[in-house]
Amino acid sequence: MNSELVWVLSLLAGAIYLFMTNKVRMDVVALLIIILFVLSGTLTLPEALAGFSDPNVILIAALFVVGDGLVRTGIAYQVGDALVKVAGSSETKLLVLLMVAVATLGAVMSSTGVVAIFIPVVLSVANRMGIPAGRLMMPLGFAGLISGMMTLVATPPNMVVNSELMRHGIHGFGFFDFTPMGLLILGLGILYMLLVRGSLVGEGEEGKSKQSGRRTFRDLIRDYRLTGRARRLALHPDSPLIGHTLDELQLRARYGAHVIGVERWRKFRRVMVPVSGISEFQARDVLLIDMSDPEIDIREFCTEARLEPMILRGEYFSDQAREVGMAEVSLIPESKLLGKSVREVTFRSSYGLSVVGLRRDGEALAGKLVDEPLQMGDTLLVVGNWSHIRQLQTHSRDFLLMGLPAEVDEMAPARSQAIHALFCLGVMILLMVTDPVPNVIAALIACLLMGKFRCIDMESAYKSIHWPTLILIVGMLPFALALQKTGGVDLIVGGLINAVGEMGPRVMLASLFALCAVIGLFISNTATAVLMAPIALGTAQQMGVSPYPFAMTIAIAASAAFMTPVSSPVNTLVLGPGNYKFADFIRIGVPFTLLVMAVSVVAIPWFFPF
Numbered sequence: 213m214n215s216e217l218v219w220v221l222s223l224l225a226g227a228i229y230l231f232m233t234n235k236v237r238m239d240v241v242a243l244l245i246i247i248l249f250v251l252s253g254t255l256t257l258p259e260a261l262a263g264f265s266d267p268n269v270i271l272i273a274a275l276f277v278v279g280d281g282l283v284r285t286g287i288a289y290q291v292g293d294a295l296v297k298v299a300g301s302s303e304t305k306l307l308v309l310l311m312v313a314v315a316t317l318g319a320v321m322s323s324t325g326v327v328a329i330f331i332p333v334v335l336s337v338a339n340r341m342g343i344p345a346g347r348l349m350m351p352l353g354f355a356g357l358i359s360g361m362m363t364l365v366a367t368p369p370n371m372v373v374n375s376e377l378m379r380h381g382i383h384g385f386g387f388f389d390f391t392p393m394g395l396l397i398l399g400l401g402i403l404y405m406l407l408v409r410g411s412l413v414g415e416g417e418e419g420k421s422k423q424s425g426r427r428t429f430r431d432l433i434r435d436y437r438l439t440g441r442a443r444r445l446a447l448h449p450d451s452p453l454i455g456h457t458l459d460e461l462q463l464r465a466r467y468g469a470h471v472i473g474v475e476r477w478r479k480f481r482r483v484m485v486p487v488s489g490i491s492e493f494q495a496r497d498v499l500l501i502d503m504s505d506p507e508i509d510i511r512e513f514c515t516e517a518r519l520e521p522m523i524l525r526g527e528y529f530s531d532q533a534r535e536v537g538m539a540e541v542s543l544i545p546e547s548k549l550l551g552k553s554v555r556e557v558t559f560r561s562s563y564g565l566s567v568v569g570l571r572r573d574g575e576a577l578a579g580k581l582v583d584e585p586l587q588m589g590d591t592l593l594v595v596g597n598w599s600h601i602r603q604l605q606t607h608s609r610d611f612l613l614m615g616l617p618a619e620v621d622e623m624a625p626a627r628s629q630a631i632h633a634l635f636c637l638g639v640m641i642l643l644m645v646t647d648p649v650p651n652v653i654a655a656l657i658a659c660l661l662m663g664k665f666r667c668i669d670m671e672s673a674y675k676s677i678h679w680p681t682l683i684l685i686v687g688m689l690p691f692a693l694a695l696q697k698t699g700g701v702d703l704i705v706g707g708l709i710n711a712v713g714e715m716g717p718r719v720m721l722a723s724l725f726a727l728c729a730v731i732g733l734f735i736s737n738t739a740t741a742v743l744m745a746p747i748a749l750g751t752a753q754q755m756g757v758s759p760y761p762f763a764m765t766i767a768i769a770a771s772a773a774f775m776t777p778v779s780s781p782v783n784t785l786v787l788g789p790g791n792y793k794f795a796d797f798i799r800i801g802v803p804f805t806l807l808v809m810a811v812s813v814v815a816i817p818w819f820f821p822f
Contacts, residue, residue, distance in 0.1 A: 217698040239680040242687020249690050263686030267652040268371040273677045274655035280676030281667040284626045285633040311355035315398050318359020319366045327356040327782050346412045349790030351405040356782040358401050360771035362394035369741035369770035373763045376745035387644040392819050404804055427617050436569030436593045437576045443501045444524040451518035459489040467513045470502040470566055472595050473536050483628050484535035486597040489561050502568045537598035540614040542591050547610040555582040564600035569593030632665035688742040704747050709754055717757050717822050718813050721765045724748055725809045728769035737770040760820040772808045774801035
C-alpha cells in the first residue's frame with residue numbers, strides 16, 4: 213500500500229466520520245475533499261472538478277425541476293386525493309394503494325418530496341379512520357425508498373451507477389431496466405408490511421396530525437368562530453350581479469356578504485380565481501362567501517341576488533385550501549393601521565386579501581368587523597390567494613405574519629396547468645425510452661416545456677434544485693478516480709475476490725450488497741453508490757463476467773436504506789409523524805433488508821445474466 217493510497221483512504225475515513233457525526237454539512241465536506249485532493253497533488257484541477265461537467269449532475273438538477281412542476285400543478289396531491297377516495301375505510305386497501313402510489317410517483321420525481329407530500333394526507337386519513345399513524349408511516353417511507361428502484365431516473369444512485377458504466381465504455385441501462393426488480397421488491401415490501409403492520413404502532417396519540425407544531429385551518433376556524441359562516445352560491449343566468457364589479461355591488465356593506473373567491477369555468481373545468489374590487493362577475497360563476505353578519509337572512513339575500521346555494525365540503529372553505537389561503541397577522545406598535553377600521557384601510561384593495569376574523573385579548577370578536585377600530589395587539593385572520601398571503605411578509609412595518617398554517621404544503625399555484633405538466637413528463641419519458649437524445653437533454657427539454665407552459669417559474673425552478681445533493685455528488689466523484697489512480701480499487705477488488713471469489717458470482721453479489729448496505733448506514737446512498745460502483749465493475753472485470761448484474765446490485769443496495777432512521781431523509785421524515793423510535797427501524801428494517809438482498813441475489817441474474 214503506497215503513501216498516496218494511505219492518504220486517499222485517510223480522506224475517505226475522515227469524510228465518513230464527518231458524515232456520521234454531522235458536525236459539518238455534507239456539501240461542505242464534499243468541497244473540502246476537492247480542495248484537499250488538488251492541494252495534495254493527488255488529482256489535477258480538471259480531475260478534481262470533473263464532477264461539475266458530469267452529465268448526470270445536470271440530469272439530477274433537471275429532475276428536481278420536473279418533480280417540482282408536478283407538485284406546483286397539483287398532480288401529486290390529486291394522486292393523494294384519489295388514493296383516499298378509492299381506499300374508502302379499508303386499511304389493507306389503503307396500505308397497498310399508498311405504497312403503489314408513492315412508488316409510482318417516486319419513479320419520476322424525488323422520493324423525499326413524494327413522502328413529504330403524502331405525510332399530511334396519511335395523517336388525515338389515519339385520523340379519520342381511527343387508526344394509529346404508525347401503521348402507515350413506515351410503509352410510506354419504505355415505498356419512498358423502493359421508488360428509487362423503479363426507473364433509471366428515480367434516484368441519484370441509479371444515475372451514478374449508470375454514469376460509471378458509460379465511463380468504462382459500457383452501454384448504460386435503459387429507462388425501464390430497473391422496473392422489473394423494482395416491481396418485485398415493491399410486491400415483497402407490500403406483503404412484508406401487511407404482515408408486520410401490527411408491530412408498527414408507536415407509543416402516544418393515535419392518528420393525530422403532527423404538522424411540526426403548526427396550526428391548521430381547523431384551529432383557525434375554531435379560534436375565530438368561523439363555523440357556519442361560509443356559503444357557496446352559484447349565479448343564475450339572470451342574476452343582477454352579472455356584469456358588475458365587486459366595488460359597484462357593495463355586497464359587504466349591504467348584506468354582510470364578503471366574497472372570498474370565485475369558481476369560474478375555464479377550458480372545461482372549474483378553477484379558483486382571486487377577487488378584488490374591480491373583479492366583474494360572469495354567468496355560471498360560483499361565489500365563495502363569508503356571511504359575517506348573523507342578522508342577514510341568507511334566503512332573502514339569495515332571492516334578491518338570484519343565487520343558488522350549492523354544496524360546500526369541509527369547514528369554511530377548507531376543501532379549497534390549495535387555492536384559498538388563510539393566515540394570521542398581528543399589528544405592531546408602529547403600524548399605520550392602528551386606530552383605523554378595516555374599511556378605512558381598504559385592506560382588500562391594498563393587500564388583495566379579506567379580513568374575516570379579529571381577535572383581541574385572546575377572544576374572537578363577533579359581528580361585523582369592517583368598522584371596528586384596530587388596536588395594538590389585535591390579530592387579524594386574512595383569507596385569499598396564497599401568493600398574496602406570502603407577499604404580506606414585505607409589509608413588516610405594519611404587521612407581522614404569524615407563520616403559515618400546515619395547509620400551505622398543499623398549495624398548487626399552477627394547478628390549471630396540470631395537463632401540460634403531464635405532457636412534459638410524457639415527452640421526457642418517451643425521449644428517455646426511445647433514446648433519440650441523451651437523458652440529460654430529454655430532461656432539459658422537459659424543464660423548458662414546463663417553463664413554456666407556466667407549470668413552474670424561473671425562481672421556483674432554481675429553488676427546487678437541492679444543491680447540497682449536487683455538491684455532494686460532485687465532491688464524492690473524485691474519490692472514485694483517486695482510488696483508481698492510487699490502486700485502491702484494485703486492492704479492494706483483490707481482497708473481495710480472494711475472500712469469496714471462488715464461491716461464485718452470486719456470493720460476490722451478496723458480499724457487494726452487504727458491503728454497500730453497511731456503508732449506507734453511515735453516509736448517504738448517493739455517496740455510497742459513488743464509492744461502490746467502480747469496485748463492483750472492477751470485480752466483474754476481474755471475474756470475467758458481465759458488469760450489469762454487479763452494477764444493478766449496487767443501485768438496489770444503495771436504495772435499500774431501511775435499517776435506521778438516519779439512513780435516508782425519507783426515514784427521517786416519517787420518524788416523528790409515526791412516533792417511532794430508533795430501534796423500530798432496526799427491528800423492522802434489518803429483516804426486510806436481508807429479504808431484499810436475498811431476492812436481489814437470486815433475481816438480478818435472471819434479468820441480467822452473468
